[in-house]
Amino acid sequence: MKQQSPYEFVRPARYDINKVFDCGQCFRFEKITGDAFEGVAFGKLITVSQTDEAITVSGFENADDAVRFLGLDIDYTDIEKDLSSRFPDCPAMIEALSVSEGVAILRQDPWETLVSFIISQNNNIPRIKGLIKALSEKAGDIIDENHYAFPTPEQTAACGVTELSAMKFGYRAPYIARAAEAVALGKANLEAARDLPTDELLEFLMNFHGVGPKVASCIALFSYSRYESFPVDVWIRRALKEFFPGYYPVDFGPYGGIAQQYLFYMQTHRK
DNA sequence: GTCCAGGATCGGA
DNA sequence: TCCGATCATGGA
Numbered sequence: 001m002k003q004q005s006p007y008e009f010v011r012p013a014r015y016d017i018n019k020v021f022d023c024g025q026c027f028r029f030e031k032i033t034g035d036a037f038e039g040v041a042f043g044k045l046i047t048v049s050q051t052d053e054a055i056t057v058s059g060f061e062n063a064d065d066a067v068r069f070l071g072l073d074i075d076y077t078d079i080e081k082d083l084s085s086r087f088p089d090c091p092a093m094i095e096a097l098s099v100s101e102g103v104a105i106l107r108q109d110p111w112e113t114l115v116s117f118i119i120s121q122n123n124n125i126p127r128i129k130g131l132i133k134a135l136s137e138k139a140g141d142i143i144d145e146n147h148y149a150f151p152t153p154e155q156t157a158a159c160g161v162t163e164l165s166a167m168k169f170g171y172r173a174p175y176i177a178r179a180a181e182a183v184a185l186g187k188a189n190l191e192a193a194r195d196l197p198t199d200e201l202l203e204f205l206m207n208f209h210g211v212g213p214k215v216a217s218c219i220a221l222f223s224y225s226r227y228e229s230f231p232v233d234v235w236i237r238r239a240l241k242e243f244f245p246g247y248y249p250v251d252f253g254p255y256g257g258i259a260q261q262y263l264f265y266m267q268t269h270r271k
Numbered sequence: 272g273t274c275c276a277g278g279a280t281c282g283g284a
Numbered sequence: 285t286c287c288g289a290t291c292a293t294g295g296a
Contacts, residue, residue, distance in 0.1 A: 024277060117277075121291065124276040170292030176278090211281045233277040264277070 006047075006058035007066050014076040016102025017050050023103045023265045025222045027129045028136075028150070041069055042109055043141065043149040071104050071225075079227075079255045083262075086253055092243030093259070099269070100262035105185040106222060110190040113184060113223035114208065117215045118175050134167050135159075156180035162167055175210025182208065198226045221257040230256040235267045 009152035021029040021037045029039030036049035046059035057066040080097055087093035120128050139151035139159050157180035184186040193204050201224060205216035205249055217231035230249035240247065252259045
């Protein structure tokens with residue numbers, strides 16, 4: 001007998017949806033009550049709520065999809081142990097592990113993540129959210145009066161540079177248009193890329209015009225679960241310089257991307 | 272008016 | 285290979 005939506009799961013240790021959806025990895029989820037978020041993922045309206053004991057999810061067609069998207073299968077206790085052991089006496093790491101406890105990495109759709117982080121370059125989070133919302137409402141399928149699916153590559157390609165520019169994408173408009181065309185025509189296969197080792201995945205992603213090392217790393221981390229992938233943006237650059245002088249992303253190990261996300265959360269929620 | 276934001280591209284040294 | 289200028293846009 002198949003369990004019906006909503007699905008309820010045991011809340012994993014060190015998992016807090018308030019931080020999962022507010023750590024800069026996704027742009028389409030909003031808080032609806034104290035411990036519940038709502039947003040669109042994989043073309044469906046998703047709601048996620050939590051208590052001390054449980055995570056409750058509605059909107060997915062089966063429980064596995066919910067587990068996969070939310071990353072409920074990942075044990076952050078072990079990960080934090082690894083990170084802690086690499087920097088045992090580092091105050092910044094201790095603080096990051098503390099203030100960012102609850103942050104977990106989602107598994108988002110590669111196409112949506114690709115476009116979202118092309119938009120993110122040299123931009124701020126409120127504006128990124130606004131642009132993604134505008135694009136979805138313009139080109140995505142309607143779910144209900146207030147929610148739209150993220151546009152498919154084909155729908156995005158149909159917009160064209162002119163329409164994207166009119167939506168205020170600025171110099172990123174041709175980046176998005178070209179990526180949409182490449183994926184829609186099958187010249188780039190984001191699903192097949194799941195099988196690539198991380199270095200080749202990053203190389204593949206950087207073939208998109210407008211995707212450099214940082215954006216590629218974000219896609220690898222937030223969409224392809226490459227936890228060693230360590231995006232370096234202005235916030236992380238400052239954190240490395242101030243707290244980890246002499247250290248490089250590779251020094252953070254196989255869970256460096258998660259350390260990076262803790263540092264990003266710490267830096268962007270400071271003061 | 273200036274500076275900044277989850278950067279990347281381009282041309283010139 | 286490396287470095288600086290430049291790229292739209294809007295909020296602080």
